[in-house]
Amino acid sequence: MSNNIDLSIKFCGVKFENPFLLSSSPVSNTGEMVARSFDAGWGGVVFKTLHADQVPIIHPSPRMNTYNYGSKKNIGLQNVEMISDRNLKDNLLDFLYLKKNYPNKVLISSIMGFSNDEWAYLAKASEDNGADMLELNFSCPHMSVEGTGHHVGKAFDLIEKFTATVKKTVSIPVIAKMTPNVTEMIEPALCAKQGGADAISAINTVSGISEIGINDFVPKPNISGLSSVSGMSGSIVKPIGLRFISEMGQCKELSLPLSGIGGIETWVDALEFILVGASTIQVTTSIINYGYGIIQDIIEGLQDFMALKNINKIQDLVGKALPNIKSTDNFDFKHQGNTNYDLKKCVGCGQCYVVCHDAAGQAISWDKEKRRPILDKDKCLSCMICSFICPVEDLITYNKMPLTWNRKQAPVMGKIFAKDLKYKPFCNQT
Amino acid sequence: MQCSKNFHEMELGFDLSKAVAEADRCLLCYDAPCSKACPGDTDPGTFIRKLRFKNITGAIRTIKKNNVLGGTCGILCPSENLCEKACTAKLKSEFNILGSDNAIAIGKIQRFLVEHGWETGFKPLKPGKPRKEKIAVIGSGPAGLSCAATLAQHGFKVTIFEARAKPGGVLYYGIMPYRFNKSFLDKELEDIKELGVKIKCNTPIKEHKGIEKLLKQGFSSVFIGIGLWQSKSFHEKFDKEISGLYPSVDYLSGICDQRFKTIEQQIKDKTVAVIGGGAVAMECAEASVNLGAKDVYLVYRRSYLQMPAEKKEKIRILDAGVHFILLNQPIDYLIGQNKKIQGLQLNRTLLGKVDKTGRQNPELIPKAKWNLKADIVIEAIGNKPDSNSYKLYPSVKLNDKKLIINEKNTMTSVKGIFAGGDIVQGPSLVVKAVQDGKNAALDIINYLS
Ligand SMILES: Cc1cc2nc3c(=O)[nH]c(=O)nc-3n(C[C@H](O)[C@H](O)[C@H](O)COP(=O)(O)OP(=O)(O)OC[C@H]3O[C@@H](n4cnc5c(N)ncnc54)[C@H](O)[C@@H]3O)c2cc1C
């Protein structure tokens, strides 16, 4: 490693050598796999969700589909996978093996009961065989049995009930894993807290459809002619994950430790989750795309960043962005701005002209001869869409204007129709 | 020397994922400069944009409608000096552009799209509503094919008269198969034949005034696209009977027809001297290497920079192992018994004053003659119209180089006779011949309505 920055952190009283864990998924399916991830540098694991062997678990085949954008592959992943298809005994034997060989790595057992008693049974079995913590899977979107997976995550009273059952059974810390397929997460998270949860993890996969076969009309993955609305993960869901973690991070009433999940691939993604309140980080899809080795760049990148910023402890970064997230009514609307164009760098593609013309303030005209944009700063809306499409870095930058500056208004085309106008200003009746 | 590649196989093109990745780098320029830079109006700005937005069939349609030899041009155009030269993505210079500083590989995308159309069976071209007029096209090179295809899409009955056994002109008889192979040409020809164009091979027009007479034999208009099929020689004593002495046209066309085996045997393990510094000389030199010649010398009377061939070609030829003998002017043939060539007498030169082509003129150094031994000598210093071709159209005005002069757009001095391609432009490019043929078709339609 590049330096001596210590990435260790305490989460629910348990010490993690670093905050980066495999999340519960195929990447944490067996003891052999998890052992290799530990060798690669991961700080812990949330093992693939266990069940009590009461119904046979068979994964659909095929069970995943990728989501591409243009030539950019795998920006998202869809899966219809079930919980662990191994029997409980084999998984528990692997727990013993992992705890024996990797005593300093944190082993979190993810469980899902199909009844209150099953939750208790699985919690106990996990604790008895070395699990350091539990994660209650209230969020798998592919379980069709009522009272399981995300059906629980959406029936908030069950969250409280099952959490309380588990808490009564075991003494190790308990995390509740939430589904994002709700409008607000605070309420179910508070139910988990009510039941005694020590931490919240989020997000599980986001319900969606990644692709529809345009020849056979069957969405993907195509399981013998059928598919399902099912869980999306990977880079495309990161904004949703950041949203839920930040909202829970800001909620005083909740104030539980958070484990951030959703599209984390680089140290920057991980840091963003930490900045909105996560103190551990869980990863699946980017391991599905690139393997366990990505941990090296996550650790080295974050350590170097912290060294450069003179930050010694991860804990000092947790939630640091939260004070800067507010609802829009708190904004300073008086200060307006426009853009600066550094035309020395311009290559003449004309995309700024197209987008400003069709989607913004018509602030740009086009010099056909020189192939250069001509900016009328007074019309610029400061939406910045031109800078998003511009191929040259830092050619177009935001420019804050003094309070005295006024933007030119868009022309009104219908002035000559004033006499035909049927309109009077809204007048509050009360 | 070793034959570096299979003589009859050309490099594979892009597959779908490569083409999509390349299209993703495109900046989707407004008023796209690449489109303006294409001499054939193939409109790369539009077809790449269509590919980018997954409108693959539309992209294929754009290419084929604008350039019926779009696949061929994708392979043969010196695109780095045409469309790709204008590519904005290339203008990275000192700025930090996302992606890379290479031009978008327009030619390769174009080739891919056309091949993809063949693979998926998508046919964007349709014959037009039948019209009664019949049009004669002389020559099945790029100019003639393009003219015929455009006319057929407007419903005309078109017959192409072709002197040789196979259609395609230089595409069949000039360009070596490892650069552009015949089965690719066949597919592109198939698209044209499906429009109802009739190609009559082995049907040279040779009668005196033969081309002009067609107007009285039921054809409403005639298009001349006969190209340049006679090699120039540096020597007035040039003699077909000298064995081992080849004009470039015979050498290259021989390789492309049934004489292949004979020529291969003649070249294998022998010393070859090629005279010239243009694209055709490069083609001859590279072909000789690939046929297994022991040594290939390229003799050019000026220096490296003055050679008219593309830089990329020159470097490719050098890397293939051809020895460049620059600043040497051939003076005479060395001829042995039985009129067998034995090499060339060369005279070393220095560059002197700039001539009207803007290049310095080679001046002979006194007492600096020497002999270059060679088993085969190929003359590739330029092509000109066949010395008898003007007799086929004696009323048509020609310039001092015997090239046809187009008076109004593509119409010659004789009403109803149109011309284009190399026979008008001099040695040019496939894409320019395609454009000429297309323009002539539109002029013919105008003329007839
Ligand atoms: C060796 C070589 C390599 C080249 N490489 C390239 C390249 O890589 N890229 C590029 O863009 N350009 C290249 N060119 C140039 C390009 O091939 C020509 O510009 C183009 O082929 C001209 O097309 P055209 O239709 O005018 O004539 P041609 O292709 O010459 O076709 C003329 C046709 O007319 C026929 N014909 C002639 N007289 C008669 C008659 N009396 N009756 C019936 N038919 C007749 C001929 O048999 C021939 O088939 C190359 C040229 C040569 C010679």
Ligand SMILES: Cc1cc2nc3c(=O)[nH]c(=O)nc-3n(C[C@H](O)[C@H](O)[C@H](O)COP(=O)(O)O)c2cc1C
């Ligand atoms: C900048 C922006 C502003 C938007 N404003 C509105 C709005 O005022 N009213 C509305 O109903 N939807 C609004 N939308 C949502 C869009 O109408 C649309 O539902 C959404 O962007 C998803 O569609 P798309 O991503 O496929 O374009 C807005 C979207 C964007 C990007």
Ligand code: SF4
């Ligand atoms: S025809 Fe040739 S020059 Fe024109 S766009 Fe295609 S490759 Fe470029």
